[in-house]
Amino acid sequence: MRGRTTLTVLLAAAVVAGCSKGQVEPPPAVATVPGLNAFVGATLVDGTGAAPVAGAVLVVRDGKVAAVGPASSVEVPAGAERIDVTGRTIMPGIVNAHGHVGATVGLENGPSLYSEANVRRQLGVYARYGVTTVMSLGDDQEAGFRIRDEQNVPTLDRARLYVAGSVITADTAEKARVEVDKVADLNPDFIKIRVDDNLGTTKKMTPAVYEAVIDQAHQRHLRVAVHVYYLADAKAVLRAGADYIAHSVRDRDVDREFVDLMKARNLCLSPTLTREVS
Numbered sequence: 001m002r003g004r005t006t007l008t009v010l011l012a013a014a015v016v017a018g019c020s021k022g023q024v025e026p027p028p029a030v031a032t033v034p035g036l037n038a039f040v041g042a043t044l045v046d047g048t049g050a051a052p053v054a055g056a057v058l059v060v061r062d063g064k065v066a067a068v069g070p071a072s073s074v075e076v077p078a079g080a081e082r083i084d085v086t087g088r089t090i091m092p093g094i095v096n097a098h099g100h101v102g103a104t105v106g107l108e109n110g111p112s113l114y115s116e117a118n119v120r121r122q123l124g125v126y127a128r129y130g131v132t133t134v135m136s137l138g139d140d141q142e143a144g145f146r147i148r149d150e151q152n153v154p155t156l157d158r159a160r161l162y163v164a165g166s167v168i169t170a171d172t173a174e175k176a177r178v179e180v181d182k183v184a185d186l187n188p189d190f191i192k193i194r195v196d197d198n199l200g201t202t203k204k205m206t207p208a209v210y211e212a213v214i215d216q217a218h219q220r221h222l223r224v225a226v227h228v229y230y231l232a233d234a235k236a237v238l239r240a241g242a243d244y245i246a247h248s249v250r251d252r253d254v255d256r257e258f259v260d261l262m263k264a265r266n267l268c269l270s271p272t273l274t275r276e277v278s
Contacts, residue, residue: 033079035062035154040076041086044068058090063154093132098225098246098270101136101161102144116143123147123158133160137225137246138167138192145186164192164225171203173212180213184220190244191217194227195237207236214241235261247272 044056057074059067102119140163165188170176197204223243228234238261248271
């Protein structure tokens with residue numbers, strides 16, 4: 001005890017001596033707040049088309065953006081862990097509005113390649129390239145649904161995944177409704193169909209069938225994404241109530257009627273520029 005008391009006295013004397021020479025003690029450290037981070041110094045691209053902002057501040061609280069903008073207008077809150085990202089660029093996450101996850105390895109593709117490990121690997125690659133969300137429009141298996149169900153956590157280290165399950169391929173309206181119900185029971189995010197003859201090499205889904213798909217999906221409170229090629233088919237499925245057009249119209253230029261059908265319901269079109277080339 002004597003040694004410890006002596007050390008305490010010496011430390012106290014040192015503090016007094018320091019103060020007597022005009023030195024000021026540093027302010028007490030502020031404890032950081034768990035889940036509160038401030039990324040400072042990066043160039044910010046906000047996705048609105050505005051000019052990039054140099055030296056920006058991005059405040060994240062519990063995994064969500066709390067404030068973002070120039071350093072002059074965004075204050076770093078007390079308790080935030082300050083992370084210097086000078087020289088880097090911050091931008092909104094990219095959304096892949098039409099992908100297929102889990103069944104590709106290198107240049108090989110097929111349902112036998114689908115696995116939980118492959119889905120997780122691909123979503124990790126997406127995230128490292130800045131893609132934070134992937135809509136997988138078809139051929140999703142059980143592992144994809146399970147991974148989708150596990151993703152609503154702030155510690156997520158991969159791209160988010162939304163799934164459509166099996167693509168509906170029925171050839172009658174009655175079978176179409178049965179197939180939709182089977183997929184809907186798995187709780188997908190979309191129902192997916194293809195209305196395309198693959199440049200004349202396959203049979204195209206008929207209006208009676210896709211109308212049944214759309215109607216049954218809507219009864220199950222699910223939106224329908226439709227792969228199309230021809231302008232006439234794109235307009236027909238929109239009139240039938242389709243919610244999403246996958247791929248560009250590629251047989252001719254779109255017309256005002258098509259544009260008006262899309263705008264009337266504020267629908268999404270995911271263009272594909274080089275599918276036939278690739």
